Amino acid sequence: MTRKLEKFVDQLPAINTIKPLEVKNKRAFYEIKMEEFTQKLHRDLEPTRLWGYNRQFPGPMFDVNKGEPIDVKWMNNLPGKHLLPLDESIIHHDPEVRTVTHLHGSETRSDSDGYPEAWFTKDFKQVGPFFKREIYHYPNRQRAATLWYHDHAMGITRLNVYAGLVGMYIIRDQEERRLKLPTGDYEIPLIITDRSFNEDGSLFYPSQPNNPSRNLPNPSIVPFFLGDTILVNGKVWPYMEVEPKKYRFRVLNASNTRGYQLYLDSGQSFYQIGTDGGLLPRTVKLDKLVMEPAERADLIIDFSKYEGKSIILKNDLGSNPDPNDETFDVMQFRVTKTLTKEDTSKIPKRLSTIPSLKTGMVAGYRNLKLIESNDPLGRPMPLLNNKKWEDPVTEKPRLGTTEIWSFINTMPFTHPIHIHLIQFQILDRRPFDLDFYNKTGQIRYTGPARPPEPNERGLKDTVAAPAGEVTRVIVRFGPYSGQYVWHCHILEHEDHDMMRPFIVRE
Ligand SMILES: [Cu+2]
Numbered sequence: 428m429t430r431k432l433e434k435f436v437d438q439l440p441a442i443n444t445i446k447p448l449e450v451k452n453k454r455a456f457y458e459i460k461m462e463e464f465t466q467k468l469h470r471d472l473e474p475t476r477l478w479g480y481n482r483q484f485p486g487p488m489f490d491v492n493k494g495e496p497i498d499v500k501w502m503n504n505l506p507g508k509h510l511l512p513l514d515e516s517i518i519h520h521d522p523e524v525r526t527v528t529h530l531h532g533s534e535t536r537s538d539s540d541g542y543p544e545a546w547f548t549k550d551f552k553q554v555g556p557f558f559k560r561e562i563y564h565y566p567n568r569q570r571a572a573t574l575w576y577h578d579h580a581m582g583i584t585r586l587n588v589y590a591g592l593v594g595m596y597i598i599r600d601q602e603e604r605r606l607k608l609p610t611g612d613y614e615i616p617l618i619i620t621d622r623s624f625n626e627d628g629s630l631f632y633p634s635q636p637n638n639p640s641r642n643l644p645n646p647s648i649v650p651f652f653l654g655d656t657i658l659v660n661g662k663v664w665p666y667m668e669v670e671p672k673k674y675r676f677r678v679l680n681a682s683n684t685r686g687y688q689l690y691l692d693s694g695q696s697f698y699q700i701g702t703d704g705g706l707l708p709r710t711v712k713l714d715k716l717v718m719e720p721a722e723r724a725d726l727i728i729d730f731s732k733y734e735g736k737s738i739i740l741k742n743d744l745g746s747n748p749d750p751n752d753e754t755f756d757v758m759q760f761r762v763t764k765t766l767t768k769e770d771t772s773k774i775p776k777r778l779s780t781i782p783s784l785k786t787g788m789v790a791g792y793r794n795l796k797l798i799e800s801n802d803p804l805g806r807p808m809p810l811l812n813n814k815k816w817e818d819p820v821t822e823k824p825r826l827g828t829t830e831i832w833s834f835i836n837t838m839p840f841t842h843p844i845h846i847h848l849i850q851f852q853i854l855d856r857r858p859f860d861l862d863f864y865n866k867t868g869q870i871r872y873t874g875p876a877r878p879p880e881p882n883e884r885g886l887k888d889t890v891a892a893p894a895g896e897v898t899r900v901i902v903r904f905g906p907y908s909g910q911y912v913w914h915c916h917i918l919e920h921e922d923h924d925m926m927r928p929f930i931v932r933e
Contacts, residue, residue, distance in 0.1 A: 432664070478591045703889055841891050
């Protein structure tokens, strides 16, 4: 779709940190406006019309301390017409432009969690049935972590996020500060997204699936979306000039569907120190890193032996058949800056202690099947436990109890499963015979359970549930009761009923 764009001609944009509007009784208050604007995404592209927080894509970064709660007023100042094709057959779009912000990975009360039906329009003139408050409250009581915020409005999350409504949110704490990790100019957020563009520079998002097998409405939701162009921090295939020293990168996959397997073409290893919910117990040395949508990786890359060299951050997962697809490249590092001062930062071996949830009592076990089905128009519609969004709530864990959830993926591809409110621990993954399952509906294991990968042994809020495997996570439900959601984080799936409410009971 996109014409050939030259790589590594634009500098990686720095992401600014948002300042509070005011601080009252030690509590910071922020305002963020969602607006339409244009932004130059590549040297040779016309400015692109986008939706963003405070007229930026990605939005400004929150940088807060553990124990310091904040309030945020998210305001919808978007035009009345949507930027992208709206499918009337999955949800009625009245009003068209609805927004609600979810702080992904945060432990937040349900009235500030961004429930999909808590959406609101410009000046809160119209609101969804679950709308409770204009100002969201974030307690920031959890450990230091790389969180992110993004739109979550019912039935149009894929479009609102694709239009640009994403941003990063960092919580810091003392434990992490003691580690002497690279900081300041040497700590860089990298928000990776894929997009496609029309000739005029506007965003391309398909209004129908390729080769629809029957008469579908136009627009009609697509079963997945893979852009042919990779952006980091809102620039197409950018480059970044670095000093020959260690850098910390907070990497977020904010793409709709695309997963990445990242590596450096210099052949060098890198180090993962944190995951979704904060620091890992130990540093993990990696040659390749898989990131499904919504996952975060806190990385250290050491450029000290690469003075004068250019290094490309590559991706070897999921390129699409389009000949313009160049998604095997992500960005470039140029080790061309002179070392300003001696690098005293560390890559500690031991990072943190994460108490295991396995030692406590387990109050419940749930088998949750990820199942392919079809909607009334014959389109693929993967579901959770064969239930649609509208079906009555079936998952009702009790506040403060621990449960084991088994995601049984009977489909031929990975789904990244996200649970709101909590950070969980991955127990294991176990393969089963998918053909046998499809014939009989029975699970027959074909191998032993595998423990999580070393870089998954921290707190997670999103887990890759691979095809033909049972992925088990252990969850302690709290610290708040209320109604939340869990869903696949492939946004095209989430919008088409691969999302379910759950209730944490008192
Ligand atoms: Cu999915």
